[in-house]
Amino acid sequence: MLTKVNEKDSARMYFHCSSSERAVFEAGIKLGAAYHQFVGAPVSMENVEHLEKAIEESMKVQPFVKSVKVHIDRKGLNNKQGTYDYLTLEGKMLNIELEVQYDDKIAVCKLEYVEELDYPLMYVKDIRSV
Amino acid sequence: MLTKVNEKDSARMYFHCSSSERAVFEAGIKLGAAYHQFVGAPVSMENVEHLEKAIEESMKVQPFVKSVKVHIDRKGLNNKQGTYDYLTLEGKMLNIELEVQYDDKIAVCKLEYVEELDYPLMYVKDIRSV
Amino acid sequence: MLTKVNEKDSARMYFHCSSSERAVFEAGIKLGAAYHQFVGAPVSMENVEHLEKAIEESMKVQPFVKSVKVHIDRKGLNNKQGTYDYLTLEGKMLNIELEVQYDDKIAVCKLEYVEELDYPLMYVKDIRSV
């Protein structure tokens, strides 16, 4: 996988924050983007892997993404039969693990459905130094 | 490729139109859906094939789609360098060829950017009988 | 409301179909577009009317739309409390009534959630002549 984490950041002067704040800001953008770009897409057992791959690769082309893993919950994809047997991708079906690196800081972030909140939560698991 | 063109249509009673009208209606839905679902997605030379494939496969899982071919224009994808060297998918970059079959009617439809209209036009090229 | 139903269609030469087929094709595009553009949007009792209005008005600016009414189901919008008390717009919450006119043909189409199909169905209710 190609990352661009070591390139000079030509937009650096616009930011007034620390490297760790920048890393989580960039992570938030990518998670919000992935969710709202792809929720609504038609999904069934036949195309679910293509969709996971497309989401992953669309995140990798964005700045400072170090690694990303996307998983779509298959529960529900097998329940319907016939012509109308596919679903629309919902936020609660999405599980994303994301690492963003800015300078020497790595933000480890996640999107997962949290049942007690009934909410697809995006959160910061850890911020570590390289 | 799996198509579902020969299955019994459990929604048939809701429709008051001919088979050819139904075929083009279904084609219109798929083209409108693909455009508005995926325009905005991050795209570069690195993920363009994954995105094409994901759009194609997301169209194939929908009802009555007989065949579909998606092409994203690479012009512009190579022009930028560095951290911010990707684009957002635009309608004018999308080229889709779509066949939808309902009963014995096949609607051959297309999305392509038409320069004289400066517009990504979705149109009906042909309606033929099986 | 401004409609453009009587304007000369500068794309007419691209189409090989009848006026009624064109009308339902255009209607299909608008329904597919509205669904896949706006599903995923954050929605609560506080912004639901703004979202309905924005969907309606975004459909009216598109070609050949004669009238459109969008309703978002409020069920579920009141069930949650606190910071995370909003939902993501789902297809099954959307109800759209749409009239598209091409030449002397009017396609009356609808999107509504059909419980027996467990599917947000887009269908052609009627095609009539002016």
Next chain:
Amino acid sequence: MLTKVNEKDSARMYFHCSSSERAVFEAGIKLGAAYHQFVGAPVSMENVEHLEKAIEESMKVQPFVKSVKVHIDRKGLNNKQGTYDYLTLEGKMLNIELEVQYDDKIAVCKLEYVEELDYPLMYVKDIRSV
């Protein structure tokens, strides 16, 4: 405007970061979400205000948003005539000013098109304490 900045955060235990990091993370989510939810929407002089309002209000219902102002660039909206005289919302047309508050930290963030980068940049202008 209703904000929920002072409510108890029922997801707090999931986060391992400071309040300022949380504030910019939440801001990143909202900017990424707004961009990828609404880019692609049909827009003309007739519906541009409705779309601005809908984006704003969809951001306000999300957690920790203190204030938000959305502006869509009108350049280009008046250039076309006739049936196909509208555009698809592009990232470079969007200008968003956003304040997110978490505990006593306020992240002041922005999305604007930066010509020298040819990029719709989301950035952190300031982080301040209440």
